[in-house]
Amino acid sequence: MNYRITQRAASLSPSLTLAIDAKAKQMKAEGQDVVGFGAGEPDFDTPQHIKDAAAAALAAGFTKYTPSSGTPELRQAIADKFKRENNLDYKPSQIIVSCGGKHSCYNVIMATCQEGDEVIIPAPYWLSYPEMVKLAGATPVVLQTTDQSEFKVTPEQLRAAITPRTRLFILNSPSNPTGSVYAPEEIKALGDVCVEKNVLIMSDEIYEHLLYDGASHRSVASFGPDYYEHTIIVHGFAKAWSMTGWRLGFLAAPAPIAQAIDAVQSHSTSNPNSFAQKGAVAALNGPQDHLPKWLAEFDRRRRFAHEKLNSIPGVTCCNARGAFYLFPNISGTGLKSTEFCARLLQAEKVAAVPGIAFGADDYIRISYATSLANIEKGLERMDCFVRRLGK
Numbered sequence: 001m002n003y004r005i006t007q008r009a010a011s012l013s014p015s016l017t018l019a020i021d022a023k024a025k026q027m028k029a030e031g032q033d034v035v036g037f038g039a040g041e042p043d044f045d046t047p048q049h050i051k052d053a054a055a056a057a058l059a060a061g062f063t064k065y066t067p068s069s070g071t072p073e074l075r076q077a078i079a080d081k082f083k084r085e086n087n088l089d090y091k092p093s094q095i096i097v098s099c100g101g102k103h104s105c106y107n108v109i110m111a112t113c114q115e116g117d118e119v120i121i122p123a124p125y126w127l128s129y130p131e132m133v134k135l136a137g138a139t140p141v142v143l144q145t146t147d148q149s150e151f152k153v154t155p156e157q158l159r160a161a162i163t164p165r166t167r168l169f170i171l172n173s174p175s176n177p178t179g180s181v182y183a184p185e186e187i188k189a190l191g192d193v194c195v196e197k198n199v200l201i202m203s204d205e206i207y208e209h210l211l212y213d214g215a216s217h218r219s220v221a222s223f224g225p226d227y228y229e230h231t232i233i234v235h236g237f238a239k240a241w242s243m244t245g246w247r248l249g250f251l252a253a254p255a256p257i258a259q260a261i262d263a264v265q266s267h268s269t270s271n272p273n274s275f276a277q278k279g280a281v282a283a284l285n286g287p288q289d290h291l292p293k294w295l296a297e298f299d300r301r302r303r304f305a306h307e308k309l310n311s312i313p314g315v316t317c318c319n320a321r322g323a324f325y326l327f328p329n330i331s332g333t334g335l336k337s338t339e340f341c342a343r344l345l346q347a348e349k350v351a352a353v354p355g356i357a358f359g360a361d362d363y364i365r366i367s368y369a370t371s372l373a374n375i376e377k378g379l380e381r382m383d384c385f386v387r388r389l390g391k
């Protein structure tokens with residue numbers, strides 16, 4: 001049998017972050033003392049009232065298909081969230097609930113991009129964006145940034161990259177993998193370019209609530225009707241409510257795009273899990289008092305890790321005011337990211353993700369979604385590892 005794999009599928013590489021996390025978990029299961037900095041998820045449990053709402057829905061038999069784009073109740077709760085927190089008016093019909101924020105991104109790209117289109121993606125990028133763009137048959141156009149600019153693209157850089165083929169610009173603030181946060185006026189300036197050049201923006205705002213050092217988040221859609229009309233917001237429950245395994249994300253889009261995605265989803269996954277959606281309503285409409293506690297803990301770890309990383313010779317780390325990642329520059333060690341991470345795991349049993357996965361080979365990603373004790377232990381080991389390299 002000739003198992004011919006389509007070019008579309010064969011052109012993808014499996015997710016390296018998931019692979020490293022799996023490798024670290026496997027070493028741990030074998031009894032090895034591994035410190036994992038690979039996690040792309042909070043280490044906190046889902047708040048109890050959210051679990052209770054889903055459990056009650058399950059017990060009550062809320063176990064059938066829902067409308068494919070989500071229950072009216074949840075879409076209304078999401079519309080209310082956009083009004084309350086972002087001052088944005090979306091009708092529930094403009095909201096699509098999907099099987100995770102990743103699925104929401106996929107739906108947006110599938111519904112807006114095709115052969116011949118270019119999609120502008122600032123690097124370091126979330127590793128799934130370019131792969132999704134390729135799956136859609138479109139071409140990723142990567143804009144390099146460095147720690148010199150806190151990994152932010154400038155409006156000039158964006159403008160210079162736009163061609164008549166440019167269809168979409170992907171903005172992710174706060175950012176995975178860098179933790180970088182664009183200031184509101186920086187967001188507006190990028191939005192100005194997209195509005196002027198008639199380029200759609202996919203704004204991935206899943207880390208909206210995870211901010212430190214007084215940083216603030218402003219959605220590009222909120223600067224006025226023109227911005228709103230050019231923007232599709234992607235969001236989800238994974239990060240601020242620690243619901244990664246629930247597989248629930250959502251998007252808010254101009255009506256024609258929402259309609260198209262509704263159709264795509266109705267023929268692919270259909271609705272996300274019914275009783276998980278009940279939990280999501282509780283997540284949005286219930287108390288948010290878990291968040292300040294989580295943020296205080298994340299912030300403590302962030303400060304410690306940032307200082308410790310900068311004390312390691314050959315390593316520098318710029319400040320990161322969002323998400324739960326730091327993205328230190330390791331070029332001073334003389335190693336590129338893949339070799340650095342492979343040897344670090346081998347020699348010191350510390351798992352970090354090589355920056356090459358995010359389009360930035362001089363960096364590694366450190367997730368601080370793990371205990372302070374682990375962070376102390378892991379970074380101490382990394383310090384020893386790097387000092388030995390120099391000898």
Ligand SMILES: *Cc1c(COP(=O)(O)O)cnc(C)c1O
Pocket residue numbers: 040099100101102103126172175176204206236237238239244247248249
């Ligand atoms: C975690 C994440 C998502 C969504 O993850 P899901 O688990 O699919 O909800 C989307 N974008 C970025 C940048 C992320 O880090």
